[in-house]
Amino acid sequence: MTEICFVLVEPGVPENVGAAARALRTMGFDRLRIVNSQAHTAKPARILAHGAGDVLDAAQHYPGLAQALADVDISIASSAKARLDKRYAVPARELGPLIAAKAGLVTRVAVVFGCESSGLSNADLARCDLHTFIPLAQPYPSLNLAQAVMLYAWELSGLAAAPAPERPLAAGEWQHFQRRALARLKTLGFSADSKLAGWAGERMAMLGADDVRFLQLLLGALEQADR
Helix, strand or coil: CEEEEEECCCCHHHHHHHHHHHHHCCCCCCEEEECCCHHHHHHHHEEEEEEHHHHHHCCCEEEEEEHHCCCCCCCEEECCCCCCCCCCEHHHHHHHHHHCCCCCCCCCEEEEECCCCCCCHHHHHHHCCCCEECCCCCCCCCHHHHHHHHHHHHHHHHHHHHCCCCCCCCHHHHHHHHHHHHHHHHHHHCCCCCCCHHHHHHHHHCCCCHHHHHHHHHHHHHHHHHH
């Protein structure tokens, strides 16, 4: 089963972190990562967690988002803001089926949330593979951090019951596919930090196992033709 972890970047309100931990526990999740903040250690966080203190105790702390995502196969940034550097955006309700299609393809997926005051920075958003959002009837006031975590946890709570894939990919095959695809783009003159490579990375993050298998065969044929 794909592991889902929730990453809070620089949360400033301990009560929000505690409420987020409680939301995760009630929806069956317990993987919480905190970036550049000690809000989860404050007493108000413990009070609001109310029965989910173990989630706070097990929360992993990282100095930056890069370190928090180092062992993650696909990272998904939650943001209510439209960003020009992301071509594709996935509504929260579509995130569960998208991740379910990757069962056996990836080991760990992260859903990333920004701080209460300004959300995710452009740099943090660019570091993630996909952009997701919660459709709102009114764009302002937006949901607070704990509310957003609760909605995503609820949307993803059915993943534990998803059936295992009939033909799972081998361990590390997803990472190998990404490297192979980016190497092919490089031979065509597109660097890893080009817009096309960024858009390709987003589309790769949306693929299912059968799509990856087909593209692996296609890349193999292209590589053979180059020899």
